[in-house]
Amino acid sequence: MMSLSRRDLWKPALGAAAALALRIRPGAAQQPELQIGALYPLTGVAASFGTQQANGLKLAVQFINDAGGVKGHKVTLEFGDATNNATAVSGAERLVGSKVPLIFGTASSGLAMAASPVAERAGVVYVETGALNAALNHRGFKFFFHTRANNEIFARQALAVTSDVLASKLGKKPEQMTAVVLHEDGPFGTEVGQLMPELTKQPGSPKIVSVDAYNIGQTKNFGPLILRYQDLKPDVIYWAAYPSDAILFWRQAKQQGYTPPSVVAFSSGPGTPEFLNGVGKEDSNGVLVLDVPLGINPAGLAPEAAALLTKFENAYASANSGQQLTGNGMVGFAGGWILLKHVLPLAEAFTPEAIQAALHRVDLPEGALPTGWGVKFDESGQNVRAFPIGLEWQDGALTPIWPAKFARSEPKYLPLPGSK
């Protein structure tokens, strides 16, 4: 038997003391973790959308963890950077490889289209918080879910706001109005270009007289198009554009002396602070954007949702060094909140199949979320109770004007100033 002198005892004693100390510290390393994937463009062309959605998602995780986590589990996000389609795919593969049961993504339709099949093949739940493409829902996928409204819902809302608001402001019946669809030629814009003519076949809809596609990078000159619109004189432009092309078109139109009587933008470009900076307060007035319910009148919300909204708005500002909260931040949060607060607690286990079943079980009425949405996923994985609202640029502020229960103001600049 080894003889122990006092000098040798200090090492095990120190070790024991350390072990005791670690055990005594409350909550340390004993709480089980739930790791969830998050695949967003954090660099690259879509980085502004991606980082904002990721920031919203991170806050949802933080709120949940502060309240004890999901079924006692601390939620951690493992991030992948989907700079472009190739890295979106490799990011998804890596996340699937780390055995997460659920991946949030992707802010952009193109990236979502690329990455989500990876999850589907592996039987991992993929929750899209931001992209708009309805085609994402029509692939027959079983594990793909979309928390935000898709282009089909947007298109229906576009027609609804046309009849509810634009028609009376322009002094015409909807079926007397003419419209053009101006869209970028990526998956987002092209779908809008297909949906609007489809939907306007219904009686009581405006007549679409032109559908114009352009390439976002290459098209630096909208001159010929603006000339055509000056000839066609549409009552409304349905617009699907990203920030740089939106700024370019609007500026060139103004310079050429063309202002349409009304514009309905499908989220994205014309709803961004970049657009406001690019065209200026005065020229932005009256542009109507269908977008994430942001800055809404909380009277239209359930009380807990209203309280959560205030909490989130304050937290976002302080967590992101005063960076303005945009629709992207909001949808990231909403998507995260739906899953972490309302779906995962319903799941029998943290496996993809159980989460998938829980996603189909969840049923919340409109007004339940801080965005005013409800939650109900249809067979295609679309949350049919998500919707955009109508916001009008008023003196540099994007102001909710429709539907009435969420509105902060009446429409102020319709028809657009300068249109004849």
Next chain:
Amino acid sequence: MRDIVQLVVQSVLLGGVYALLSLGLNLIFGVTRIVIFVYGELVMLFMYVGFLFWKHSGIDPYYALPLLLLVAVGSGALLYDLLFRRLVRAGHLAQILATLGLSYALQNLAQLAWTADVQSVRSAWNGYSIHLARGNISAPSLIACVVGLLAATGLLQYLRRSNGGLAMRAVAQDRTGAELVGIPLDRIYRLTLVLATMLVALSATFMLPLFSVYPTVGLDFVLIAFVVVVLGGMGSIAGGIAAAFIISLIQNFSGYFFGIEWQDVVYFAVFVLTLLFRPAGLAGVRGTEQLGE
């Protein structure tokens, strides 16, 4: 008819902008024969400098020109000494890989530095237009076009009259021959890079009130610049200027008559067809279509 007038006017204005944009590339390409894929990013970087100048000083972005030209002199020389000096004698593959790699690096650095946000300036001139019978001409477009034409004329004069310009033309026509008659290649290449970078700075200054800047905007510009230069004929500044206006006319008219989605298809088709029958471009000297020695 009024539409046609407006289209012609717009084509001229845009042609001037395209000419301005492609002058620097024309010079580098013509003299050094380097396939410079990083050209768009150079434009992007100077646009950012101009944007930052406006943002932090509040002074109209046009007044950033002296600053940008100064930066151009220094950075042009640096660019040559650090990179292009080696590329001049390197094979095409090395040139493409090096400049393409630099292009990606610069795009990502720009994004790290300034985020992916689309940044725009508003010059006091943005609000001014000249009213025509149908529609207006915006002041910034007119200014950019005039500057483009002046710069092109200035460059042509320099190449025709000055010793440096003469030497550049000699190198552009026949590198080996120029060397044989004692033209110091290294100095001429450096001069070319500096001059070209100054032209980039010039174009960035006057394009900034027209176009927003973001890290990948270079990709949008480089394609049209290449088409203009190659269509015009390498080694020919005058050819490049003519090509700029031709491209612009084709774009505007096809965009109007066929729809905006056609405007790029048509000019590209014309470009490809022209090269099939005149591989050296419109005004190119036969043989200059061969890259390298």
